[in-house]
Amino acid sequence: MGEYVKSKKEMRFSSLDSLKSVEQVINEAEAAINDKSRTISKTAIPEVLAGALGAGVGGVASFAALFFGGSVVGLSAAGITSGLAAAGAIVGGGMAAGVAVLAAPVAVLGAAGVGIAAHAKNKKLMNAKKLCYENAVRAQNGIIKALKEESQADKERLDLLNSLNILLQSAIKDLKHDLGQS
Secondary structure, eight states: OOOOOOOTTTOSBOSTGGGHHHHHHHHHHHHHHHOTTOOGGGSSOHHHHHHHHHHSOOOOOBOOOOOOOOOOOSOOHHHHHHHHHHHHHTTTOOHHHHHHHHHHHHHHHHHHHHHHHHHHHHHHHHHHHHHHHHHHHHHHHHHHHHHHHTTTSOHHHHHHHHHHHHHHHHHHHHHHHHTTOO
């Protein structure tokens, strides 16, 4: 077994939101298993299922980027310069040294905070991927069982089961990649 993929660029599912499409396919698989009259046209994602069936392979990928911004308002130029000069005087400098004096603790604490938050977020994503993987495997096993039991069903029903199998197979492969199991 390999190592969990930590690089966002190498991940097939780089965010919790990117797992939603897999969850939707799992939900459709569970609905199809429980309702033997269900066909592609009766699902919430008919285009996705028809596309998977037509292509013979399914893939789920999503990329998310977070942008954070902020601003501080209400500080006057005079207040800023006098504050920087006072901070700079601590190390025997002026306003420029004040920037370094004030920025150093912020940078250190900020980096530590970002590191802690990123670790917690990555752990949450990894746990979500593990759960999604387990659910996808369980759903695919159910679909495979249904395909065997319903081998004489009409074409529309078999198309649904086959398309779900293709999508689940692709999702499982990508989740295994991200979890370091491929």
